[in-house]
Amino acid sequence: MQVAELKKEIEAEQLTAEAPHGGALLKLLTCGSVDDGKSTLIGRLLWDAAGVTEDQRAAVTLDSRARGVNGEKIDFSLLLDGLQAEREQGITIDIAWRYFETDDRRFIIIDSPGHEQYTRNMATGASHADIAILLVDARHGAKRQTRRHAAICDLVGIKRVVLAINKMDEVDWSEARFRQIEADFKVMAESFNFSETAIIPVAALTGDNVVNRSTAMSWYSGPTLLDYLETVDAETAPVDAPFRMPVQFVLRAGGDFRGYAGTVTSGRIAVGERVIDARSGLGATLRRISTMDGDLPFAAKGDAVTLVLDNDLDISRGAVLSEATRRPINADVIEARLVWLSETPFDPEAGYLLRTATDLTPVTSMSVSALVEFEKLASQPAHACSVNDIADCRILLGRPASLDLFRDLPLTGNFVLVSAIDGTTVAGGVITWAQAGAPAAGDNVFVIDRALLARGLCADLGDSPADQAEFNRRAQELAVLLRSAGVPVLVEI
Amino acid sequence: MTALTSHLKLLEAESIHIFREAAAQFRAPVLLYSIGKDSTVLLHIARKAFWPAKPPFPLLHVDTTWKFREMIAFRDRTAREFGLDLIVHTNHDGLARNMNPFDYPPSVYTDVMKTVALRQALDTGGFDAAFGGARRDEESSRAKERVFSFRAAGHRWEPRRQRPEMWQLLNGRLGKDETVRVFPLSNWTESDVWRYIALEKLDVVPLYFAAPRPVVTRNGQLIVVDDARMKFEPGEKPVTRTVRFRTLGCWPLTAAIESDAADLDGIVAETLAARYSERAGRLIDHDQAGAMEMKKREGYF
Numbered sequence: 001m002q003v004a005e006l007k008k009e010i011e012a013e014q015l016t017a018e019a020p021h022g023g024a025l026l027k028l029l030t031c032g033s034v035d036d037g038k039s040t041l042i043g044r045l046l047w048d049a050a051g052v053t054e055d056q057r058a059a060v061t062l063d064s065r066a067r068g069v070n071g072e073k074i075d076f077s078l079l080l081d082g083l084q085a086e087r088e089q090g091i092t093i094d095i096a097w098r099y100f101e102t103d104d105r106r107f108i109i110i111d112s113p114g115h116e117q118y119t120r121n122m123a124t125g126a127s128h129a130d131i132a133i134l135l136v137d138a139r140h141g142a143k144r145q146t147r148r149h150a151a152i153c154d155l156v157g158i159k160r161v162v163l164a165i166n167k168m169d170e171v172d173w174s175e176a177r178f179r180q181i182e183a184d185f186k187v188m189a190e191s192f193n194f195s196e197t198a199i200i201p202v203a204a205l206t207g208d209n210v211v212n213r214s215t216a217m218s219w220y221s222g223p224t225l226l227d228y229l230e231t232v233d234a235e236t237a238p239v240d241a242p243f244r245m246p247v248q249f250v251l252r253a254g255g256d257f258r259g260y261a262g263t264v265t266s267g268r269i270a271v272g273e274r275v276i277d278a279r280s281g282l283g284a285t286l287r288r289i290s291t292m293d294g295d296l297p298f299a300a301k302g303d304a305v306t307l308v309l310d311n312d313l314d315i316s317r318g319a320v321l322s323e324a325t326r327r328p329i330n331a332d333v334i335e336a337r338l339v340w341l342s343e344t345p346f347d348p349e350a351g352y353l354l355r356t357a358t359d360l361t362p363v364t365s366m367s368v369s370a371l372v373e374f375e376k377l378a379s380q381p382a383h384a385c386s387v388n389d390i391a392d393c394r395i396l397l398g399r400p401a402s403l404d405l406f407r408d409l410p411l412t413g414n415f416v417l418v419s420a421i422d423g424t425t426v427a428g429g430v431i432t433w434a435q436a437g438a439p440a441a442g443d444n445v446f447v448i449d450r451a452l453l454a455r456g457l458c459a460d461l462g463d464s465p466a467d468q469a470e471f472n473r474r475a476q477e478l479a480v481l482l483r484s485a486g487v488p489v490l491v492e493i
Numbered sequence: 494m495t496a497l498t499s500h501l502k503l504l505e506a507e508s509i510h511i512f513r514e515a516a517a518q519f520r521a522p523v524l525l526y527s528i529g530k531d532s533t534v535l536l537h538i539a540r541k542a543f544w545p546a547k548p549p550f551p552l553l554h555v556d557t558t559w560k561f562r563e564m565i566a567f568r569d570r571t572a573r574e575f576g577l578d579l580i581v582h583t584n585h586d587g588l589a590r591n592m593n594p595f596d597y598p599p600s601v602y603t604d605v606m607k608t609v610a611l612r613q614a615l616d617t618g619g620f621d622a623a624f625g626g627a628r629r630d631e632e633s634s635r636a637k638e639r640v641f642s643f644r645a646a647g648h649r650w651e652p653r654r655q656r657p658e659m660w661q662l663l664n665g666r667l668g669k670d671e672t673v674r675v676f677p678l679s680n681w682t683e684s685d686v687w688r689y690i691a692l693e694k695l696d697v698v699p700l701y702f703a704a705p706r707p708v709v710t711r712n713g714q715l716i717v718v719d720d721a722r723m724k725f726e727p728g729e730k731p732v733t734r735t736v737r738f739r740t741l742g743c744w745p746l747t748a749a750i751e752s753d754a755a756d757l758d759g760i761v762a763e764t765l766a767a768r769y770s771e772r773a774g775r776l777i778d779h780d781q782a783g784a785m786e787m788k789k790r791e792g793y794f
Contacts, residue, residue: 004758006498006688006691006692006761007692009498010497010498010692025500025503093652093653094637094652094653094655095637096633096636096637097629097630097636097637097679097680098629098630098636099629099630099680099682106500108680120657121655121657123657123659124639124657124658124659127659127660128660156659156660248510248513248514248517249513249516249517249543251543251544251545251546252546253545253546254545257545257546261513261542261543262513263506263509263510263661265661290544290545291541291544292540292541292544292545293541302502302503302506303506304505304506304507304509304510304513304542306544317517341657353666355662355664356662357661357662358514358517360666410660411660411661414659414660414662415662416657416659416662416664418664418666422668422669423664423666423667423668423671424656424666424668425656425657425658425659425664428657428659428660428662
């Protein structure tokens with residue numbers, strides 16, 4: 001009666017007022033320096049927590065024997081390292097995604113590579129995680145790459161970090177060694193905005209304190225790794241966050257259906273409430289929340305919906321719909337902290353585009369002001385940045401974009417930087433400061449729109465390309481004249 | 494309004510988000526429709542993403558001519574029912590050379606009738622993006638793949654050069670000669686797919702349900718004889734056994750499992766208790782080491 005059980009689960013969730021959006025699913029990153037045993041730890045977790053099927057067990061057992069790295073023992077990392085080059089070289093190159101569930105929770109595990117060379121893949125993984133397991137080798141403690149990974153976790157917004165001190169078997173299960181690394185980590189964590197940290201001594205190869213409690217470390221009374229993961233709170237979004245929905249797609253359908261499709265990135269909205277297009281400042285009332293399963297009375301963070309408004313705001317992809325009071329910033333200058341991901345270093349002369357929630361904005365100019373160094377985790381003034389660097393920078397945009405500060409609203413405050421030449425993603429970053437550009441329309445902003453011009457100033461123009469170019473020229477000229485007379489203007493043609 | 498568990502709701506919303514991003518960013522997308530349970534979920538979510546409009550792209554089925562008959566009937570019925578454009582492509586060069594799964598090694602047959610055929614169809618249609626139902630839990634090289642998976646000229650996957658993909662931001666800006674495969678179901682597992690099908694009451698190909706079928710056993714795998722083209726080994730005779738499929742492909746290359754799961758409840762229960770991975774029944778995946786990665790590098794899904 002499996003389906004009946006699922007229905008019971010749904011009913012139980014509906015009884016609790018807020019669905020456990022953060023609790024049902026935990027996205028978990030493993031990171032840390034190379035050879036500290038990340039893939040082995042996750043392999044062990046899956047093996048002991050029954051996340052591995054019989055044919056996979058047989059294949060890994062066979063492969064382990066053929067390779068003979070650990071003698072007759074099983075090489076748990078083979079469960080994760082799925083690419084041929086990875087298995088040949090015995091290293092992790094790209095992130096691996098693994099899925100398993102226990103009675104208490106569903107997990108998505110993102111295993112990331114430790115090599116500095118593959119930091120960009122680690123950053124990709126980190127950005128998807130709710131919580132990070134940062135691994136260190138008990139013999140060596142935190143290394144430069146461990147600190148870099150911790151800094152990237154912090155940058156992408158991870159608030160909960162578990163320091164797993166691995167290979168405790170190699171230091172004779174020494175509590176003194178554990179306490180020393182623990183103290184060092186507490187100092188390091190002060191550089192970051194983590195809200196919760198835990199420190200667990202483990203031995204991935206033998207499985208101590210991974211799923212099963214270690215008998216060799218009776219001095220440790222905290223949770224095993226799995227215990228911790230099953231109970232840690234994943235929810236981070238504040239309950240009263242302002243409503244945001246970046247528009248992905250304008251949906252038109254038979255009759256006069258016109259709706260704005262998107263995923264709510266923050267807050268909630270109910271039918272009958274006022275929504276504002278952040279860029280133009282124009283507002284409308286929410287008439288319907290349309291889905292294939294029928295209309296909804298309200299939509300909340302994480303819901304993919306289509307909003308139908310009572311009047312047409314004439315907006316398109318890239319617009320951010322917001323509540324009326326707490327609006328996004330229409331910024332044309334931002335400051336950001338980013339991690340540089342491209343092999344090609346930052347070049348102030350190169351063309352870049354800023355991809356925020358659903359918008360793509362040309363970058364007019366960009367400069368680097370500082371780099372994070374990974375020994376003391378301090379910022380140092382700099383003007384250049386290259387692959388794997390974390391940098392602070394200032395970006396001037398070709399036109400205003402609707403966005404938020406990352407610390408307030410992560411999903412409208414993050415971005416990737418795109419090469420205008422080959423389309424590749426060269427950096428990922430978070431907005432730390434933004435300055436409003438041209439004023440948003442509202443009660444006191446004059447909007448020049450197509451209908452207004454077509455009635456008079458451009459009544460003599462038709463549909464030919466030449467006429468349309470002239471139409472645009474006149475609109476821009478009018479805006480210049482009005483602005484020089486002190487009238488705030490928005491051109492929306 | 495349907496009720497889903499919060500976990501499935503989250504997965505569904507993520508998939509809808511991916512569909513909309515791709516449809517907004519690419520010039521000519523197409524949905525790779527392979528008729529199985531994953532395609533069923535994929536198509537259902539595509540319909541949700543653009544409702545009340547129809548999905549703004551056609552379906553493409555690469556037909557090797559060796560699919561189960563029930564699959565083809567289901568495919569045509571589905572396209573008709575939802576009023577969707579369906580493109581069916583077969584590699585006619587391969588057919589003319591009598592390429593078939595009995596006389597050629599699975600890797601050669603698959604390369605010609607699936608990989609090459611897919612490349613032909615995508616090139617002919619001028620598609621710059623193709624949606625697929627692949628999931629990361631299926632196989633170890635898929636576990637490494639991005640949601641927007643870029644392909645160099647010739648549809649090659651270069652696993653060492655994958656683009657970063659941070660947060661919910663999907664960067665679909667293509668470089669020269671690049672195309673992209675889009676995987677909206679990346680984070681779904683096999684049991685998620687079945688639970689979703691059960692709760693959304695989706696119709697699937699009847700081959701997923703246990704029924705008495707004519708079976709021969711080869712190398713420990715159960716092969717269901719679907720039509721008269723079966724090449725029997727000397728002394729081989731089909732025996733009627735109650736079997737079903739966990740995954741569907743070309744019938745001579747897809748092994749059935751013994752099962753009594755004749756309805757969705759039974760399948761969900763069996764999937765949750767499964768001790769073998771889903772693709773254990775895909776003969777083509779085990780033909781050589783790292784077989785799936787090899788195929789992907791050559792342009793297979």
